Amino acid sequence: MLLRDFILTARSSLAELYGQEEAVSLVSVLCGEVLGVSSYAHVLAPETVVPDDRLPLLESSLSRLVSGEPLQYVLGHAEFCGRRFNVSPSVLIPRPETELMCRMILTELLPLCGLSSPSVMDLCTGSGCIAWTLSLSLPDASVTGMDISDEALQVASSQPFSGNAPSFFKGDLLRLSDFASLGKFDVIVSNPPYVKDSERALMRKNVLDFEPGLALFVPDDNPLVFYDAVASFSVEHLAPGGFGIVEINEALGKETADVFRSAGFGNVSVREDLSGKPRYVVFLK
Ligand SMILES: C[S@@+](CC[C@H](N)C(=O)[O-])C[C@H]1O[C@@H](n2cnc3c(N)ncnc32)[C@H](O)[C@@H]1O
Known part of the structure; x- marks a missing residue:
């Protein structure tokens, strides 16, 4: 799958729950975390392909966000006082x-x-x-x-x-x-x-x-x-x-x-x- 296609689909599936602006930001953080790409990667290199071994994690993370689960639980960490803490739903x-x-x-x-x-x-x-x-x-x-x-x-x-x-x-x-x-x-x-x-x-x-x-x-x-x-x-x-x-x-x-x-x-x-x-x-x- 092309990164560009994943990003466009992900943004539109999150926009209803989070609004357009927040959806863009969530997708950008998700792609940065899972693929290590910058928010403009799909613009600068439109033919970038999502590696096959990363696609399942990307898609399951997106489904969790679409269900309303907070980004921090999906990523497993949250920032606090300048440090990255592990978090779980507990x-x-x-x-x-x-x-x-x-x-x-x-x-x-x-x-x-x-x-x-x-x-x-x-x-x-x-x-x-x-x-x-x-x-x-x-x-x-x-x-x-x-x-x-x-x-x-x-x-x-x-x-x-x-x-x-x-x-x-x-x-x-x-x-x-x-x-x-x-x-x-x-x-x-x-x-x-x-x-x-x-x-x-x-x-x-x-x-x-x-x-x-x-x-x-x-x-x-x-x-x-x-x-x-x-x-x-x-x-x-x-x-x-x-x-x-x-x-x-x-x-x-x-x-x-x-x-x-x-x-x-x-x-x-x-x-x-x-x-x-x-x-x-x-x-x-
Ligand atoms: C509002 S959270 C605060 C967590 C953390 N200190 C923070 O600021 O993010 C409250 C915590 O109290 C714990 N808690 C609830 N009832 C408790 C009890 N009877 N005795 C001790 N801890 C309890 C919960 O498990 C939860 O982790």
């Missing part, structure tokens, strides 16, 4: 808001607290994107990530990086008694599930159909369940002079901050993301 695709949380930790909160080689706990680590970003940026830090999902922990612990690797373990954040033997941490960070069940109706189909519900949803009648747990965990395990930061549901900024105030943290603030939405709660000890 982990949330790392989000730009979470990148900003890592940057706030590295550029603002660690210097503010005078911490250069902190011990860090990442609760609900998923792909390990937060844990790895912090451990690779802070070679003297000791970083631990925890998640309830075996599949997520498998992804987190097999990320393709060398250097100061985090350690990962399985745990249920809602069973705090399991953590009694853990020590203190200078930094506690978490991006837990925070989307209310009733908010499903507002979400895009490709998130609902393909990203793990375990990573996203909380019951409407107890939407702060994970923040209650992070606050209780932090009462026991946050070292004096340390800080915590959590990513939050933008509709529940004040309520989430109140969870940490009620747990006894005096210095609690709600921070905004780049769109000006309440997106993080920071608490100091």
Whole structure:
């Protein structure tokens, strides 16, 4: 098959779901990944033929995109804080808001607290994107990530990086008694599930159909369940002079901050993301 023919067919089959512009970009990334060709290869060399051994992967990847599966799952990786993380459908695709949380930790909160080689706990680590970003940026830090999902922990612990690797373990954040033997941490960070069940109706189909519900949803009648747990965990395990930061549901900024105030943290603030939405709660000890 000519590359030109594949590209034209692929663009038109994706245009209905993604729009023309996004379809062009998706096909360009796909061909770049699978064939190693630039986005203009079919224009500059119109007779380029897709090698027979690459065609099945190209076609199966296209079918997955047409079904609405996110590009990152199809490719098996996602960019986060300048690094390429492995992802699978058992982990949330790392989000730009979470990148900003890592940057706030590295550029603002660690210097503010005078911490250069902190011990860090990442609760609900998923792909390990937060844990790895912090451990690779802070070679003297000791970083631990925890998640309830075996599949997520498998992804987190097999990320393709060398250097100061985090350690990962399985745990249920809602069973705090399991953590009694853990020590203190200078930094506690978490991006837990925070989307209310009733908010499903507002979400895009490709998130609902393909990203793990375990990573996203909380019951409407107890939407702060994970923040209650992070606050209780932090009462026991946050070292004096340390800080915590959590990513939050933008509709529940004040309520989430109140969870940490009620747990006894005096210095609690709600921070905004780049769109000006309440997106993080920071608490100091
Ligand atoms: C919103 S995702 C965040 C993943 C990753 N930290 C990120 O920012 O991309 C939430 C994670 O919480 C995990 N999780 C859900 N319930 C949990 C529980 N009871 N205890 C520990 N982890 C849990 C899910 O498996 C998922 O990986």
